[in-house]
Amino acid sequence: MDGRTHTRQRNRAAIQEAALRLFAEQGYEATTVAQIAREAGVSHMTFFRCFPTKEDVVLDDDYDPMLEELVRARPAAEPPVERVHRATMAGLGQVYEHHREALLGRVGLLLSIPGLRARIGENLASARTAFERGLTPEGEEPGVETRAVAAACASALAEAVIAWSEVHERAELPDVIDRVFHALRGLPAPAQGSRP
Amino acid sequence: MDGRTHTRQRNRAAIQEAALRLFAEQGYEATTVAQIAREAGVSHMTFFRCFPTKEDVVLDDDYDPMLEELVRARPAAEPPVERVHRATMAGLGQVYEHHREALLGRVGLLLSIPGLRARIGENLASARTAFERGLTPEGEEPGVETRAVAAACASALAEAVIAWSEVHERAELPDVIDRVFHALRGLPAPAQGSRP
DNA sequence: ACCGAAAATGTTAGTCACTAACATAATACG
């Protein structure tokens, strides 16, 4: 293991931990980068070397690499939105049970900060890219249609997550996502809780 | 006519004109808000009272109010994506001939500025809202499905506009939009130049 | 046409995210 990148990872983690704690304690706007850096025991320059902007401390996840493969695994004969729909449902089952609370917390923080709320779509740019690559045969460039479908599905997914976070006591995320994709595809809504 | 709001409109226009000219001359980052305000003959405070952020000088259009009505005019029995698709095609025909060059210039500026490129989706938040309202029966609140479809269509539309701006010598925007929406709906691609 | 009220604009001074330049400390590698 490289000692340099190791220390860098430690700094990253320390900064993110301090930042999220301070955001929770006193709010996002009221927390300055300098304060985060001080709490994390680094200078504010190190902060910016780890996170290009203050917002990026929150916008940071990556379940995404998996999505690309799941989309690609669907038969190419399916309509693209259906491929993304089924791939998303499949991938979600694998992580939802274990990460439900963490996901809820992160989304809640995002929604509570106007400046970040606007960037949720951008956050899903990674999902967008995953969909795009999964829909594109290997070795080819994605066409306009593929890019548009990927972007549209990522937006729809983001909307589903937002909606779920607002009603997470009455609905489960997989159900919401299922309903959203059904609507996108012009299909009737599925029965509630009809998933296995 | 109210003289106060009238002057305000004049300021807005003067600021936007000066800003776009300076951006074209010396680039976006190299142009300061103070400079724009000076050129427009106002103080920088007036700038911020007209445009909440520097980016909003560029992110500002408003063909959008029309879209809502066009969507609402489509029969509610149609699948929502189709309603948005046909409404967009109808609305575009009304303005594309006259505003083609202006649109191209604006989009080109957006794409040339990384900070703005990330906010294109957000710019289409206005289109999103228009779609959402048009899809929602009057007096009701939009459901998750409606919000997601509206967001997805706005993203797809943005992607179409971006793609068109990159190949505007070989393709017309209405054709690109048509292809994108066909792909979203899982339909085969329409014939090129098949519109009237 | 004039006057007080209300709203828009200007002035000033400040905060804070973010960057560039250079100094210094930590680490790898011969």
Place this chain on the structure above:
DNA sequence: CGTATTATGTTAGTGACTAACATTTTCGGT
């Protein structure tokens, strides 16, 4: 163990954006 490399700190700056208050402009009523 010494030297090149890389991470980190320090300092000083820019520029977007805001708050508080002074000033001018515009409006409705007389």
